Amino acid sequence: MGVFDHAEFDDHESLHFFNDAATGLRAIIAVHSTVLGPGAGGCRRWTYTSETDALTDALRLSRGMTYKNAVAELPFGGGKAVILADDNAPKSAELFAALGRAVASLGGRYITAEDVGISVEDMRNVKQQTEFVSGLPQSGDNAGGDPSPWTAVGVFLGIQAAIRTRLARNSCEGLTVAVQGVGHVGGHLCQLLHDAGAKLMIADVNRENLMAVCAAIPAEVVTPAEILYAEADVLAPCALGNILSTATIPQIRAKVIAGAANNQLSTEADGARLAERDILYAPDYVINAGGIISVSHEYFGNSSEDQVRSDVEKIPRRLEAIFSEASKTGRPTNELADELARRLIAVGK
Numbered sequence: 001m002g003v004f005d006h007a008e009f010d011d012h013e014s015l016h017f018f019n020d021a022a023t024g025l026r027a028i029i030a031v032h033s034t035v036l037g038p039g040a041g042g043c044r045r046w047t048y049t050s051e052t053d054a055l056t057d058a059l060r061l062s063r064g065m066t067y068k069n070a071v072a073e074l075p076f077g078g079g080k081a082v083i084l085a086d087d088n089a090p091k092s093a094e095l096f097a098a099l100g101r102a103v104a105s106l107g108g109r110y111i112t113a114e115d116v117g118i119s120v121e122d123m124r125n126v127k128q129q130t131e132f133v134s135g136l137p138q139s140g141d142n143a144g145g146d147p148s149p150w151t152a153v154g155v156f157l158g159i160q161a162a163i164r165t166r167l168a169r170n171s172c173e174g175l176t177v178a179v180q181g182v183g184h185v186g187g188h189l190c191q192l193l194h195d196a197g198a199k200l201m202i203a204d205v206n207r208e209n210l211m212a213v214c215a216a217i218p219a220e221v222v223t224p225a226e227i228l229y230a231e232a233d234v235l236a237p238c239a240l241g242n243i244l245s246t247a248t249i250p251q252i253r254a255k256v257i258a259g260a261a262n263n264q265l266s267t268e269a270d271g272a273r274l275a276e277r278d279i280l281y282a283p284d285y286v287i288n289a290g291g292i293i294s295v296s297h298e299y300f301g302n303s304s305e306d307q308v309r310s311d312v313e314k315i316p317r318r319l320e321a322i323f324s325e326a327s328k329t330g331r332p333t334n335e336l337a338d339e340l341a342r343r344l345i346a347v348g349k
């Protein structure tokens with residue numbers, strides 16, 4: 001398994017492999033950049049088909065965090081932890097304590113929080129071992145806790161910006177939104193969309209999560225195989241990445257793609273493929289920054305929820321600037337976002 005010649009290797013500063021025999025923890029932490037601050041990004045626990053897949057995920061996700069944090073103007077670089085889920089090493093307080101020791105050993109170069117497959121409780125166990133963790137409930141009016149509701153708010157505001165641009169609509173009333181994945185972020189997003197008058201189509205591979213949404217609000221359930229191609233105005237990917245590709249893009253019917261999932265594009269060229277089909281793509285790491293904004297306010301302390309909200313409300317303006325440049329230049333939105341991120345990182349050096 002090569003690293004330096006890996007297709008997703010992008011001058012990452014460091015890559016760390018952890019093994020804890022007692023708990024069965026096997027994890028990779030990738031620190032992509034600490035130019036703008038400590039490498040911050042959530043921890044993902046997933047059943048990978050191979051170690052190479054886990055490495056690919058860590059490399060891509062950590063680079064995405066560098067770009068996300070730069071565009072969100074946070075004093076963070078980018079990093080990410082992935083835990084290779086294993087039936088023989090189930091989630092336990094001890095497993096996350098081992099992860100906490102791994103994070104501590106990096107001395108603050110990496111700050112962790114929740115991502116796919118991780119709960120606030122897991123992060124509490126990490127906190128027993130290290131101060132380099134965020135995403136934990138705070139007392140009083142202090143900002144903090146599970147970042148996913150803030151991610152959902154940012155995505156909701158981003159959807160509003162995208163429909164103003166692409167569909168000339170000022171409201172979600174009567175809009176049909178297909179939500180792929182109704183976990184932490186997708187579930188909250190469904191509620192916000194429903195409250196704003198949108199009709200929902202949803203899919204998930206996890207029946208429990210699907211049922212939780214259906215118990216709270218009206219939604220049409222479709223199969224995971226159908227959701228990407230649903231007859232909807234907006235597609236909101238809120239599951240995993242790698243879903244927009246040469247295979248899927250020709251069949252997508254939505255005019256707007258705006259969701260929380262990281263690394264939605266299989267390759268950079270897929271952004272151009274979407275633009276060619278006149279599908280407006282909200283670059284994932286721009287629209288889904290709400291969670292890391294909350295994590296940042298919590299980590300640096302003394303912040304109120306109002307301050308988090310005011311920063312999350314900047315997301316639609318950033319997207320609108322990208323959409324407007326895309327419309328003027330005919331360039332894909334993902335390229336413009338990457339260019340902006342690289343410019344901000346260069347200035348911060």
Ligand code: NAD
Nearest residue numbers: 117148151181183184185204205206224239260261262291
């Ligand atoms: P989650 O694990 O709570 O939810 C993900 C959901 O997607 C689960 O219900 C899962 O069953 C479902 N899913 C997985 N594969 C699927 C498939 N093929 N079809 C349909 N559903 C599928 O995770 P989350 O925290 O809600 O994060 C969702 C996405 O948003 C991830 O890509 C994550 O990296 C990204 N993200 C999350 C946050 C956050 O604050 N949690 C912040 C930024 C980005």
